Amino acid sequence: MTPSEYSQETNPPRAVRTAEPVPTRAQGLEILRRLVGRDDADFHDGQFEAIEALVDVGRRALVVQRTGWGKSAVYFVSSLLLRARGAGPTLIVSPLLALMRDQVAAAERAGVRAMAINSANATEWGEISAALAADEVDVLLVSPERLTNPSFRENQLPTLIRRTGLLVIDEAHCISDWGHDFRPDYRRIADLIAQLPASVPVLATTATANSRVVADIEEQLGAGVFTIRGPLARKSLRLGVLRLADSRDRLGWLLTHLAELPGSGIIYTLTVSAAEDTARLLAEAGHGVRPYTGRTDPLDREALEEALKNNQVKALVATSALGMGFDKPDLGFVVHLGAPSSPVAYYQQVGRAGRGSANADVLLLPGSEDADIWQYFATASMPSAEKAAAALEALGEAAGPMSTPALEARVDLRRTPLELLLKVLAVDGAVRRVAGGWESTGQPWTYDAERYRRIAQARVDEQNSMVEYEQMGGCRMEYLAAALDDSTAAPCGRCDSCAGRWFPTDIGAGAVAAASESLSHAGLPIDPRTLWPTGMDRLGVPVKGRLKPEEQVSPGRVLARLTDLGWGNALRAMFAAGAPDGPLDPAMARAVVGVLRDWGQARWGGQGRPVAVAALPSRGRPQLVRSLAQAMCEIGRLPYLGELSLEFGGPTGERGGNSAYRLAGVWDRFSVGPELAAAITAYPGGPVLLIDDLVDSRWTLTVAGRALRQAGVTQVLPLVLAQAG
CATH class of the missing domain: 3.40.50.300 (P-loop containing nucleotide triphosphate hydrolases)
Structure with missing residues (x-):
């Protein structure tokens, strides 16, 4: 079958040969057999057609074939054929270290001289650069994140672009925000393609792309893409x-x-x-x-x-x-x-x-x-207009590049979603990554609310399809193939x-x-905070550097995470939106007792047995927190010192934001009132259990524990029911 017969386009930009050039096929077959280690190996349907389009015609091609079909064979065979014709090395953009390791090993079996540069071996660039200069590299694998690295982009990438004989985009569904594993760094590949000479062939490969994702990839590859799609059902x-x-x-x-x-x-x-x-x-x-x-x-x-x-x-x-x-x-x-x-x-x-x-x-x-x-994961990956505007405003006002930690004091997002947002803005041309952090390009940017609404709806539709797969009575493989x-x-x-x-x-x-x-196993450590976040003065909080030892809480314990298989289900129901407040369930109380028992057998982490109990005030679950504190007092025969007091209406903001904003939201919001202060003065000294219902950023425990330490408590041991995430 010829490339023209495989192509989905209606007006190819150049003629595609209909006769197989025997020398190319024969040479390619020899390389293929060396690659797979079998003298009787032959091309699968579509493999040589893709190779021919790349090597003999110089096309831009997209190959959508099931896992195990041999997509890597297409680009390794093409690489050696092009190298034999005087072309430069192949540049493969590959998303995972494990994938890179396997690809390098596979290349070596075929006699392909392959090297990789990624976050794990960035220090080896001198060796790789020397090998490239000596023309001793047939294939260079690069992680998409390297394309955004300022030094690599400015110092190494221009030379690579000038010399590249073939560009390969592996796992190309990562390009598309409609794909199941969209990665903003992959969007940079469109810029890379635009910089390549028109004569350099480009190959994109994936096993998981439906028609919408295929169309998106084709658009980013440029006009006249030659697309091969094969059957995706896996008979094995x-x-x-x-x-x-x-x-x-x-x-x-x-x-x-x-x-x-x-x-x-x-x-x-x-x-x-x-x-x-x-x-x-x-x-x-x-x-x-x-x-x-x-x-x-x-x-x-x-x-x-x-x-x-x-x-x-x-x-x-x-x-x-x-x-x-x-x-x-x-x-x-x-x-x-x-x-x-x-x-x-x-x-x-x-x-x-x-x-x-x-x-x-x-x-x-x-x-x-x-x-x-x-x-949770669907909403966590979606940028909001408010956060994007805050990031652009902060970068626009900055005198120079801003690091991600510095931006955290201006944009209420945790590190990972903030970096994701910056990558999205960089792809859209609004910001750029430079030495020292990020800076604004000054280009206007508009939040595409309709696009994100459609993506969010697509995610919901996919989730519903997965439920349908679970409950269906028809063929499951047919359903998966049809979904693609x-x-x-x-x-x-x-x-x-x-x-x-x-x-x-x-x-x-x-x-x-x-x-x-x-599943009934309970008890996880809570590590204390020891460093204040960067840039807190911008948020009106006068702290920096390390917490003073005399103001820190000690390591604590939590019953379970909300995501745990065991107690996680009960805790998720307890903390679900709209769930009623109420006293602690007896079974859960017994589990907390088990946590205390195990903690005690570990000698309380070297802190000594608690001598009293205090609690954080709760606006949402006061009965739950007070019943937990009461249970701990009764079981341990410990005095109850009381609750801290809320100041200025209590903590502000929502859970899930970044560390700087979470600290600012609880700073000076807890105090030791007169009754609690008197109780602390009267207690004999020693570790105090600090009871709370849910821990997330740990800044509530840190600030409240600091207030207790300043009031005279010698040790603060946090004990919490649930941990978010």
Whole structure:
């Protein structure tokens, strides 16, 4: 089949040859066989057509093909063919370190001299630059974040652009804000493409793009894009959905049946805490599993990936941090504890399995908490007009570049969403990243409310589609392929809808008991704040540097996080909007007692046993906080000193903002009133438990604890019911 037959365009800008140039095919086939290590290997449908379009015609091409089809073969073969014709090195924009590692290894198998530059090896640029100057690099992999680095953009990128023989955009759905994993840094690639000579071919590849995302990518690649779309259904996968009552039963099912799942695989969770809790439970039961999340150290990630590839573990319990680019052809299974927020995201994750084997099992165990988690992540990633205006105003008034920490004192956003907002503004040309931080370009910028409304609605539609996938009676693979606008979507004959349940549904009694015990586990540390945020004087708070030791609180304890699998469900219901106030549930009170007992066995972190109890005043849940304080007094036979007083109406602002604004919102809002002061004077001295209902930024505990320390309390030990996030 020729490139013209694959193309979706109606008016290609130049003629595409209809006859296969035998020398190109023969040379390409030799490279392909070296790449895959098989003398009988041949091109899949579409592979050579894409190579031909890039190498012989110099086209801009988009390849949308299922995971395992061989998209990397297209750009490695094309790279060596172009290099043989005198072209410069290929520049591949690749989103993940794990993906880069696999791509470099694959390149070496084909005799491609590949190097990578990213956040993990930026110090090696001198070596890479020397190799490029000596023409000893065939492929250079660059993370999209490097494209926004001022030094790289100004000093290295112009030379690369002049020499580039082929530009490859891997996981190209990241370009589109309609895609399931949009990354603002990827939008920079459109600027990069615009700087390339027209003669340089461009290739974009992805396995997860529906028609809307394809159109968006084509627009950014430029006029006359040659698009190849193949069937996306994965014949090796056997899909199923098992709906269970709660987290206890889902974990019980895993405990009962994990050993029966084929080979080694991945257990996906929606949150870091769920991954860590699940991995702990399974490991304690003797299963060879390890957690893998965004909190995992990069070096540990690489070791864990190798352990899974070498079947040294049964499974990694992972968040989406283990996703695009992880390549284990014989991965035997993927299990989800909780559903991703869209069929497309789900397809991407289950695509890790069965890439090089005839069979792999995929099972979804949805949870009642899924929708709440979807909503949190959907809203957290959307910039608001108010925050964007504040950032632009701050940068416009600044005498020079502003660092992100300095901006936090002017824009009430946490570090990660603030950086996301700045990247969005940079893509739109309103700001730019320079040495020393960010600066305004002076270009006018208008908040596109309609665009963000449509994106938000698209996210809601995707979530509804995921619920439909869980509850449907039709073919599951057909549904996923149709969600990606695959015109060839058809019943697979293998999933639980087509062929009946292939997975067991029983849960061992011992497994249920073990899961219940694990989920009832309570108690997490609360680390004290020791540094004041930068730029607090701009917000009227006269502090900087380190907190004085005599004003700090000590390490504390919290019952559980709102995202935990165990107590998280009960706590989410308790703190949901509109939930009524009331005294502490007896079962939860017993769990808090367990936290105190474990804390005591750890000798209270070296602080000594508490001698009294104080509480923070609560405007929303006064009964809850007072009943918790009362319970701690009765159980520990401790005197109750009383509550701190609210000043100036109490704390301002909302939870979830950045550290500087959260501190400003609680500064001078708590005081030690006369009754509490008298009680402190009368108490014998020693650690005091400080009771609160919910901890987020920890500045409430810090400021209230500071007031108690200044009033004469020698140690403050925070004890809190729930932790946000």
